[in-house]
Amino acid sequence: MFEEQVIPLDVWISTCINWLVDNHRSIFLKLKWPVEQTLTGIEHGLNALHPLIVIIAVVLLAWRLAGWRTSLFSSCSLILIGLLGLWENTxxxxxxxxxxxxxCVIAGVPLGIYAGRSDRFEQFIRPMLDAMQxxxxxxxxxxxxxxxxxxxxAGVLATIIFSLPPIIRLTSLGIRQVPQELVEAAEAFGATNFQVLVKVQIPLAMPTILAGLNQTIMMALSMVVVAALIxxxxxxxxxxxxxxxxxxxLAAIGGIGIVLMAVMLDRITQAAAQKKN
Amino acid sequence: MTSQKVMLEVQNLTKLFGSNPKRALPLLEQGATKEDILQQTGLTVGVHDASFTVYEGEIFVIMGLSGSGKSTLVRMLNRLIEPNAGSVSMHGNNITKMNHDELVQFRLHNMSMVFQSFALMPHLSVLENAAFGLELAGISKPERHKRATQALEQVGLAGWENSRPDQLSGGMQQRVGLARGLAVDPEIMLMDEAFSALDPLIRTEMQDELLKLQEKYRRTIIFISHDLNEALRIGDRIGIMEGGRLIQVGTPEDVLQNPVNDYVRAFFKGVDPTSVLSAKDIASSNYPTIIITKGGNLRTSHEILSSSERDYAFVLDPQHQLQGVVSADSIQDMLEEKNPDNTLRDAFLPHILSVHEDDTMQDILPLVAHCTYPVPVIDSENRFKGVVSKARFLNTLHRNGEASTHAKAQGM
Structure with missing residues (x-):
């Protein structure tokens, strides 16, 4: 039994992708356009800035959000990255x-909010998120x-697919964790659906949403090496x-750069999430 | 007492929980019990056929054990829970028929709510919490902060505006909840077990606070409670719920003295009647009264007393205001002096004590015990309302004691 392939799914998928490539590639290239614009905008911006300005900006941000320890760590890391010759790549x-x-935030937060408020949508989207992850x-x-x-x-697009699930999941979780009695109280005082969302659910879900953002950033970083393959x-x-x-x-210093960035981004965003708590 | 203008009219309100609840409505009409319905249809009866009227300016307490449907009932009034049948109307506006927008407007301006769990927004300051209803109504920031500050002052929280709810004790948190309810200046305030989560001492304090506010502002309040002492303390009228039905509505004295069934009787088991019943509830008018215009005639008074076979008579003016008390002996003494100038007033007993009609039995007990004559009961205008004798007092205690022993015997 099962010695031969009965369902040639692989062939079907190949055919399907080939058909898309042959006939509808222009649509996908249009989808890529906003991603490309954003990416090049940010990239040019960062590279145009003097490294010292970038370091000062990061240090100030870390200091405001996470205190002097993280701030000190960030400055040391960035200087080390520069000395290792990794500045441009970083x-x-x-x-x-x-x-x-x-x-991820533009797509993930609204989807997460919707999933948080609709059980049917949550059931529909959960297997897709599992598959993506x-x-x-x-x-x-x-x-x-x-x-x-x-x-x-293209690397950014692959990264989006991989790092989108946590922000959707945690936004939904955050919305669901808002105590029902607070929603009821808001309704009793005449809140509309939208007001319940904006004045009660989103503010109270914010720490969890920020934890999702932190997860998304970490996942995005972990895709950097994979994206280099394409x-x-x-x-x-x-x-x-x-x-x-x-x-x-060479591989090792690339790895060190990634680790330093990951720790920096993690500390700063986690501190931001905790501050909201 | 309360003016008798109708504020809220609730008719045949019914709520069943489960799928397709309308199918059980005919069964309920046939008089099926909560258990029957659950067995036959799998539906849970939340509230069945509740009808009552709430008057302007009164505190109407809905009382019952947990699961009796009181929280469901109160949530149907502002439609946090949709009723399956029946209607709620306020000033002739049918709340049950309102569409979504009308309902939102109604909740914004006409009916606010205070919750057992306080339900304060943890991300907002005390002031912002108190202003929450006003913010939803789209009132400008300075205006809503002004009104919220006033509301916080009313509940004794001035100076705490910038604190967070979690920095406050339970009692203070509920004061914020109360301020939030008051700030929107609603016509009716719903209070769902508002003080049940508080320590007994704080609870009593909050009840007093509510009564104090009520003296000043006379709001219409519907108060849910499972605590009988609370209900008796703050309620102008009480509705008692059992198994989803509203089985008795009346003043605390009324319900205490004439319970409709053993369930209600059992509720009052252990309640001290002297803290509920007031002088006017037990005052009797079986003592003679003498109306005088000027001095009063000693002889006619003597005649009235001896024909009534009582030892004391109460002297009133034509407006029924209490003038004094005379005894058979004091009249006799005056008559024996043979002084033609002596009037009835000269026969008055010295240092006449009286009690106000709203004083509780507890309040009047020392007076009744020490007084040689039955204590006269008067209203705020000094009008005579009857008397309370020692025998009367003891009799009332005895009758209430009997009621609770009876309930005990019934296994309630």
Missing amino acids: MITLAMVLSSVIF TTPSFVYLVPIVMLFSIGNA GAGGLGSPVIIGLNSLDIG
Whole structure:
């Protein structure tokens, strides 16, 4: 039994993707356009700034949100990154992470709010989120390349798919965790549906939503190396180049850069979430 | 007492929980009980056929054990829960027929609510919480803060405006809840077990606070409670619920003295009647009264007393205001002096004590115990309302004691 393939799903999927590529590629390229614009905007902005200004800005932000320890750590990390010769790659990675997070928030928060308020939508969207989080990213890299071609923007698109679920999930969770009695109280005082959302549910869900944002940022960072496989630049590329040429040192400094960035972004966003609490 | 203008009219309000609840309505009409309905249809009866009227300026307490449907009933009044049948109308406006927009307007301006769990917004300051209803109504910031500040002052929270709710004790949090309800200046305020989550001492304090506010502002309040002492303390009238039905409505004295069934009787078991019944409830008029115009005639008075076979008579003026008390002996003494100038006034007993009609039995007990004559009961205009004798007092205690022993015997 089961010695032969009965359902040629692989063939069907290939046919389907090929048909999309042949006939509707222009649609996908149009979808890519806003992502590309955002990405290049942020990237040019970051690279145009003097590194010192970027460092000062990050240090001030960390100081305001997370206190002097994180601030000190951030400044040391950024200086080390610069001394390791990773500055430009780091800025590209930061731009990619920021633009994918922007799109994740734009799409994820409204979807999460809707899922939080509608059980049916939550049931509908949950298996899709599971699939997005568990499907190995290599599986969708090929169709992404076929539909969107290679480069930073395609890398951002792959990153969006991978890092979108946590913000949807945690936004929904946050909305659901708002005590029913508070919603009832707001309704008793004449709140409309929209007022319940804006004046009660979203403010109270904010810490959880920010925790989702933190998760999304972390997931986006972890996609940097994978995105480098489809020609995206940034801190992933020294790792890939190092791997291909067995240059352990090069791969290692790329890894160090990613770790330092991850810790920085994590501390700053977590502190922001806790401040809201 | 309260003016008898109708504020809220509730008719045949019914709520069943479960799918497709309308199918059980005919069964309920046939008189099926809560248990029957659950067995036959799987539906839970929340409230069945509740009808009552709330008058302007009164505190109407809905009382019952948990699960008796009182919280469901109060939530149907502002339609946080949609009734399956029946109607609620205020000043002739049928609330049950309002569309969504009308309902929102109604909740914004006419009816506010205070919750057992306080339900304060943790992300807002005390002032913003108190102003919450006004904010929803779209009132400008300075105006709503002004009104919220006033409301906070009313409940004794001036100076706490910028605190967060979680910095406040339970009692103070509920004061914020009360201020939030008062700030919108509603026609009716619903209070759902508003003080039940508080310590007994704080609870009593809040009840007093509410009564004090009520003396000043005379709002119409519908108060849900499972605590009988609370109901008796603050209620102008009480409605008692059992198994989703409103089984008796009346003044506390009325319900205490004439319970409709053993359930109600059992409720009052252990209640001290002296704290509920007031002088006017037990005052009797079986002592003779003498109306005088000027001095009063000693002889006619003597005649009245001896024919009534009582030892004391109460002297009133034509407006029925109490003038004094005379005894058979004091008249006799005056008559024996043979002084033609002696009038009835000269026969008055010295230092006449009287009690106000609203004083409770507890309040009047020492007077009744020490007085040699039955204590006269008067109203605020000094009008004579009857007397309370020692025998009368003891009799009332005895009768109420009997009622609760009876309930005990019934296994309630």
